[in-house]
Amino acid sequence: MSLDNTPHPSVKHCADKVNTRYIHGRPESELVPSRYALKVGEIDVMVVSDGVLSLPGAMLGHNVDPAVRAAWLEDMFLPPDVLEWALNVVVVRSGGRTILIDAGIGMEFPDLPRAGKLAQRLKAAGIDPASVTDVVLTHMHMDHVGGLLAEGVKERLRRDLRVHVAAAEAEFWESPDFSRVSMPPGFPDALRRTGKRFLKEYHSQMRTFENEYEVAPGVVVQRTGGHTPGHSVVRLASGGDRLMFAGDLVFQVGFEHPDWYNGFEHDPEEAARVRVRLLRELAANRESLVATHLSFPSVCHVAVDGDVFRWVPGPWEY
Numbered sequence: 001m002s003l004d005n006t007p008h009p010s011v012k013h014c015a016d017k018v019n020t021r022y023i024h025g026r027p028e029s030e031l032v033p034s035r036y037a038l039k040v041g042e043i044d045v046m047v048v049s050d051g052v053l054s055l056p057g058a059m060l061g062h063n064v065d066p067a068v069r070a071a072w073l074e075d076m077f078l079p080p081d082v083l084e085w086a087l088n089v090v091v092v093r094s095g096g097r098t099i100l101i102d103a104g105i106g107m108e109f110p111d112l113p114r115a116g117k118l119a120q121r122l123k124a125a126g127i128d129p130a131s132v133t134d135v136v137l138t139h140m141h142m143d144h145v146g147g148l149l150a151e152g153v154k155e156r157l158r159r160d161l162r163v164h165v166a167a168a169e170a171e172f173w174e175s176p177d178f179s180r181v182s183m184p185p186g187f188p189d190a191l192r193r194t195g196k197r198f199l200k201e202y203h204s205q206m207r208t209f210e211n212e213y214e215v216a217p218g219v220v221v222q223r224t225g226g227h228t229p230g231h232s233v234v235r236l237a238s239g240g241d242r243l244m245f246a247g248d249l250v251f252q253v254g255f256e257h258p259d260w261y262n263g264f265e266h267d268p269e270e271a272a273r274v275r276v277r278l279l280r281e282l283a284a285n286r287e288s289l290v291a292t293h294l295s296f297p298s299v300c301h302v303a304v305d306g307d308v309f310r311w312v313p314g315p316w317e318y
């Protein structure tokens, strides 16, 4: 699928601009393992990078003056027009179950050669797709489900695989509403197609839940809504330790500016309310945070900073 039919700066332009600067943009080279393991009490957690997505800088916040947005990027030592998004996926082991949380973007987008690495990186980490007993989807955007649609993947998964997703999310993708988003042209159609295809191909494995479901001991998926109607986070709790995999609840800018509307949010006001509520909760209970689009491995804490928040990266532990 090509995303090339977009005006300047197109996604392809953004990707090309960055890809030429990085040796790891070349398909076969792996300079670093791109996986990070940690423990949450008795629960084994591994963050695996699906790669990096290059998007137009305007995706940061479409309710914000472009000059204010540019100033933030400048303050962060980032280029003014291209936003680099990490794509973090998590593998969790608890109570004899192996749970894949989200699945990356897959291989369908040749314009994004630095993303879609999950299959290769799971293999490098010694994780056989046939060992995965459960998949939990935070939501059904293509950068979270695409990895399950890549060629040859479904055949390698167990026939009794359970795919957990909020009922509201599955229902949403039957007839998705894109009226409030502000995505690059080409994205809504690609997302619609991927969502529909996912529902069709994984229909028989899907296990929907209303608000909350315990997938394995200490591994609970909770619907938040906002980003998409069935957007969910995964809470891990064991032996006094806690960690939240937050999907697209928060992007890097969201700590300092939780009220900036990300271009991919289907209900931006509700997404901002949910973000503030859960960031406050994470700060209050000192729970660790991992999120899809925070820079790998993204393990961090959240602190309250006046009316907004402060991102506190965790220490590298190896």
Ligand SMILES: [Zn+2]
Pocket: 141, 143, 144, 248, 292, 293
């Ligand atoms: Zn996403």
